[in-house]
Amino acid sequence: MTQTLPDHRLIDGRNVARRILAECKDYTDEQNNLGRLVSICIGDVPETEVYVRNQARGAERAGLPFEQVNWDANITQDEAKQIIQQMNDDASILGVIIQRPAPAHINIRSLQSAVHPLKDVEGMNPASIGNIVYSDVALAPCTAAASVELIKETGLNLEGLEVVMIGHSEIVGKPAAMMLMAEGATVTVCHHLTRSVAMHSRRADVVVVAVGIAGFLGPDMIKPGAAVIDIGINQITDEDGNFKIVGDVQTQAVTEVAGWITPVPGGVGPVTVAILIRNAIVAHKRQVAAGWIS
Ligand SMILES: Nc1nc2c(c(=O)[nH]1)N[C@@H](CN(C=O)c1ccc(C(=O)N[C@@H](CCC(=O)O)C(=O)O)cc1)CN2
Numbered sequence: 001m002t003q004t005l006p007d008h009r010l011i012d013g014r015n016v017a018r019r020i021l022a023e024c025k026d027y028t029d030e031q032n033n034l035g036r037l038v039s040i041c042i043g044d045v046p047e048t049e050v051y052v053r054n055q056a057r058g059a060e061r062a063g064l065p066f067e068q069v070n071w072d073a074n075i076t077q078d079e080a081k082q083i084i085q086q087m088n089d090d091a092s093i094l095g096v097i098i099q100r101p102a103p104a105h106i107n108i109r110s111l112q113s114a115v116h117p118l119k120d121v122e123g124m125n126p127a128s129i130g131n132i133v134y135s136d137v138a139l140a141p142c143t144a145a146a147s148v149e150l151i152k153e154t155g156l157n158l159e160g161l162e163v164v165m166i167g168h169s170e171i172v173g174k175p176a177a178m179m180l181m182a183e184g185a186t187v188t189v190c191h192h193l194t195r196s197v198a199m200h201s202r203r204a205d206v207v208v209v210a211v212g213i214a215g216f217l218g219p220d221m222i223k224p225g226a227a228v229i230d231i232g233i234n235q236i237t238d239e240d241g242n243f244k245i246v247g248d249v250q251t252q253a254v255t256e257v258a259g260w261i262t263p264v265p266g267g268v269g270p271v272t273v274a275i276l277i278r279n280a281i282v283a284h285k286r287q288v289a290a291g292w293i294s
Pocket residue numbers: 047048050051054097098099100101122142143171233245264265266267268269270272273
């Protein structure tokens with residue numbers, strides 16, 4: 001009888017998420033009056049449906065009250081801001097996350113800045129993001145923190161590690177680069193104006209890809225044995241007309257060369273959700289310390 005052995009090159013994000021959520025549950029079990037995590041969607045955005053569904057599941061597993069709120073796509077910036085301000089003052093709300101993307105007329109950055117730093121479970125308020133520059137990374141943007149968590153899962157020593165980050169978004173690439181520097185890694189950030197991404201990625205111990213282009217990273221772009229962390233969550237339609245989630249990496253081909261690789265789905269997605277819940281716990285501890293709640 002042939003036995004299928006697990007591929008140890010694959011980093012299982014679901015396992016990492018389970019561990020983080022179990023730690024959160026240990027904390028929530030000790031609390032008797034936890035506020036709820038409010039997740040806001042503006043308009044109908046199919047890309048965020050999976051994310052929000054998994055947020056609800058993650059919160060349930062961690063014993064955290066959760067509420068999904070859907071705002072009409074035509075809500076004005078002022079109306080949205082006003083509701084956020086009411087949420088800031090509402091003691092029954094522990095934290096707030098606003099899904100991206102939002103409709104074009106909404107200034108999402110300004111709206112995220114309206115979430116009070118103590119309720120900013122996404123770490124997207126400029127005050128929270130700014131703290132990362134000072135190596136205070138306890139409340140960091142979820143996907144950026146997930147990429148660091150997945151690199152740690154390889155067991156590689158981050159001190160002096162050569163990491164190439166492909167993508168410089170404010171939500172992943174930039175904060176993740178700062179967080180990795182705080183861990184002692186040497187980080188190169190590539191972006192759309194980088195002359196030869198492959199020239200950089202081929203010498204890296206770890207390549208993190210967050211460009212939002214399905215199959216962007218091929219096997220010829222990495223060093224044999226490197227760790228590849230795929231941050232892309234791209235919805236595509238397969239040959240049978242079904243929706244499917246794929247990453248920014250040509251997973252099958254790159255697995256032949258890489259030492260470690262994160263799959264999509266089952267990689268960064270579940271860890272992003274788990275970090276969101278962990279951030280909510282950090283927010284709770286900070287609110288208690290600030291005397292907002294007891
Ligand atoms: N405010 C924010 N909005 C959005 C962010 C963000 O970090 N902050 N990132 C993305 C989220 N996103 C993709 O569009 C996304 C995140 C997580 C998942 C997920 O849980 N994926 C699972 C899917 C498994 C399944 O099919 O159930 C996985 O990858 O295993 C999906 C999407 C956009 N918005």
